[in-house]
Amino acid sequence: MSLKLYFIRHGETTYSKTGGYCGILDPELTPEGLEMAEQFAKTHSSLNWTATYVSPKKRTIATAKPLCDAVGLEMQIRDGLKEIAYGKWEGETPETVNRDYHDEYVRWLTDPGWNAPTGGEKGIDIARRSSQVIQEIQDNHETGNVLVVSHKATIRIMLCDLLGIDIGRYRDRIAMLVGGVSIVEMGDHGPLLHCLSDRCYLDEKLRSLQGT
Template sequence: MPTRIYLVRHGATDLTAEDRFAGSTEVALSDEGRTQVAALAQRLRCDSLDAVYTSPMHRTIETARIIAAPHGLEPLAEPGLREIDYGHWEGRSRDEIEAAYGAEYDAWQEDPLTVAPAGGESGIDVLARALPVLRRIVQHHRHGAVLVVSHKGTNRLLVSSLLGFDARGYRDRLDQSPAGLTILDFATDVRARLRLFNDVSHYEGVPTRVLQKRLSRWWSRPAC
């Protein structure tokens, strides 16, 4: 029997709606985000969970507690699961960053795995702390089922690494919606199979704000 990891991104925040970089910035879930997470909690209420782990940030802890409540579990905080620190880009929109730090942003867009904003982290930095945490969780709960709540960037980097993708393209090739559910089965500590990716069917039909711009310039859409 494989070890199953339910890998979840936290629900939406006000900065999510404004499409701002909020890696190390503490921000609570918005009402919309709580609705998304409550729908996921309802979806997973009958699944058997052995433990719940979370990034120590407010938005992930709140997400983890909502989902864990029906199972009678208390989330365990793991600092290594926190989001990328975007340094001096924190709290700014892409337009603001391109205007103020154009050359730095261009270099990061080409290779976010090895390039970091000043004072921030690269993708390699994130994997160096997050991947060992996930492996320890798999080792500790072998043949069990565990919920892991983290962030958009961290989750995509983990999936890229585990599945052998070129992680330089993690931002353009993998999406991660608020309260999106990804399921990975582990035959060993490092041999993973993707069973479900970024599924949000639990809140389909729930009204949401459609963003016209995205933090990646390659997937931005012109305003209508």
């Protein structure tokens, strides 16, 4: 048996609905986001779970809670799984950021690995802190299923890091819908991606909520 990492992006929030930048902000899940968490737990509670590692934000904790309650797992809260800090862009729309911080916005769009939102984090900084959590998981769990509950940019960066994709291309190469589940098996030949941003566990109504 190998180690499988189940990365899930948290359920819907008001910011994922509107497209505003939400990193250090701490909104609750919407009612639909809570439904996503419940449906994930219902579908996946029969798996033999080893551990759950969770970002400390309300939206990720609420996403992990139904499964943890169902299978009796304690959440391992890790700051390294937090979302990118958007600095002065927090809560703003892309249109507003493009107007008010145009040059920095263009640089970030061009290469978010080495350019940060105004006062925020570079992609390489997120890769560095999140990779420490992945290493901790590998050190603590040689086999089993481990749930990692995090955020849109952070999961995309972790997947790029694991799969050998340039961190600066995380926004161009990997899509990550709200509630999307990606599975990576840590095998003898390195990380193997089994699925990306899968949402087949959701009912038709919730699958129609794309989110940003």
